[in-house]
Structures are given as structure tokens and as C-alpha cells.
Amino acid sequence: MKIKNLEELEDRIDDEIAWRKKELISIKNDVGSSENKDISEQSRLIRSGIAMLYAHWEGAIKSLAEYYLIYVSSLNLRYCELKNNFLAIDMKESLNKYAETKKASVHNKFLHDLYEKQNQPSKIPYKNIIKTNSNLKMDILKEITETIGLDSSPYELKKMLIDQRLLGNRNQIAHGQRLEKLEGISNISDFLELHEAVYELIELFANNIKTAAQNEDYKSNKSGF
Numbered sequence: 001m002k003i004k005n006l007e008e009l010e011d012r013i014d015d016e017i018a019w020r021k022k023e024l025i026s027i028k029n030d031v032g033s034s035e036n037k038d039i040s041e042q043s044r045l046i047r048s049g050i051a052m053l054y055a056h057w058e059g060a061i062k063s064l065a066e067y068y069l070i071y072v073s074s075l076n077l078r079y080c081e082l083k084n085n086f087l088a089i090d091m092k093e094s095l096n097k098y099a100e101t102k103k104a105s106v107h108n109k110f111l112h113d114l115y116e117k118q119n120q121p122s123k124i125p126y127k128n129i130i131k132t133n134s135n136l137k138m139d140i141l142k143e144i145t146e147t148i149g150l151d152s153s154p155y156e157l158k159k160m161l162i163d164q165r166l167l168g169n170r171n172q173i174a175h176g177q178r179l180e181k182l183e184g185i186s187n188i189s190d191f192l193e194l195h196e197a198v199y200e201l202i203e204l205f206a207n208n209i210k211t212a213a214q215n216e217d218y219k220s221n222k223s224g225f
Contacts, residue, residue, distance in 0.1 A: 001126075003071040009213055012067050013206050020056050020202065027052050028195050031188055043179040046191045050182075053198055054170035057162075058136045060202045061144065065130045068148050068209045072218045073124035080118040083220050085149045087117060089124055137163045149218060150208055158201060165194055 003009045031049045034042045072086060079087045130144055138159040145152040155162070169182045185191055212218065 001070055002074050003067060004074055006071075006213055009067060009071040010210055013064060013210060016060065016063050016067070017203065017206050020060055021199075024053070024056055024195070024199055028192065031191050031195075035188055042188060046179060046185065046188065047173045047182075049191055049195070050166070050169050050185065051173050053195055054136075054166055057166060057198050057202060058132050058134070061136060061141065061205055062130050062132050064206055064209055065144050065148050066126055068213065069124060069126040069129060071213060073122065073126055075218075076121050077219070078119055079122050081220055082122055082218055083149045085147060086122060086124050086218065089129055089147065090117070090122070135167065137167050148209075150212060154204060154208070155201065158197065161194070161197055162201075166198060 003012060027049050031042075031045045034045045037045075069089075072082070079090075129147065132140060132144075138156060141155055141162070142152040145155070165184045169185055172181055172183075179186065185194060
């Protein structure tokens, strides 16, 4: 896959958000319109809604982060022109070998490769780099932002919402728990509040990636290692 320019990146982001927004609105409407139904039906729709809400949260973050990696990779800049996180992606396997051995030969080769790569055109891998582990809590989201070079602080303010009300409840639902067992979600109003907050976080992530690309935040502010 290639994303050759900023316009193409923005189009892919917009397409990603558009289809998810359509489904998320349907989920919201299904739950919201169940107000006059019996409690068991409301419970079923709320629990299904939370499961789908989490699925879109995880899917959107993973896809959007991958688009950004593909875009930066497609620019063919030298590693010395990029922030260090992109070189770290390329050298992950070497970093693991470096950490796992006491052999001087491995350490020396790693440092040699590190310096050699600085002036080489970047070849940033993007397949299977963004990992959510089907468990996209705040700690994992922070690792994703570190991987692609974004600031994680805007999302950290929502740690409890992400970890407990969204992911924690999704896990409870996956284990067959009833509505009464969920954290902070006991009625339609609670679900709609969570829905709005999660959708805003997805939009925030999309906009932050667009801004990073527009401002060329992937570039290093230094000329060498």
C-alpha cells in the first residue's frame, strides 16, 4: 500500500471516519430508541452497543495509525531527517537482539548499523507494527502514539473512561456479564454519554494525525544522529 501525498492521506482518514461514523450513529440510534422497550431489551442493546463501540475504537486507532506510518514511509526521507521513533521501528529486531545478548559483536554491529542508517533513505515497516492486542487500554494507546511520534497527553485525561467504562465493560460483556455488573453504565443515558466521548476521542486521534502530517511533525529538528 502507498499513500503518496498529504491529500491522499487526508482522504483515507476521512473515508475511515465516514463509514465508522455511519455505523456509530446507527448504534446510538438503536440504543436511544429503546427507551420505551422493556428493561431486558434495553440491556441487550446497551451491551451490544458497548461491544461495537469498543470495536470501532480499536479498529479506528489501528487503521489511522497505520495510515500515518504508510504516509511517512512513502515520503522516502532519510532517517536523519525523521524523528528517532521511525528509526526505532526499523531497528526493532536489532534492538531486541541487542537487549537479549551480552555479546560484544552483536552490540558493535547494532551501533554500526545505527550510525550507518542515518543517511540512508528510510524504509519504515508498517505491517503488523501497530498492535492493540485486542485490548486497547491507555497504556497500549500510549505505546502506539510513541511508535508514530504523537503526543499522548490529550488521551491520558480519559484513562478511566478508556480503561474501565469502555474496555473494562467490553471485557465484562465478552464474559457474559449482565448490565448490573458494568462499571458506570446502568442505563441508556450512561451509554449515550460514553458513546459521545469515545467518538470524540476517535475524531481527536484522526485530527491529530492530520495536523502532524500537515505540520511535518515527523521530521527531526536535527541534521544528524
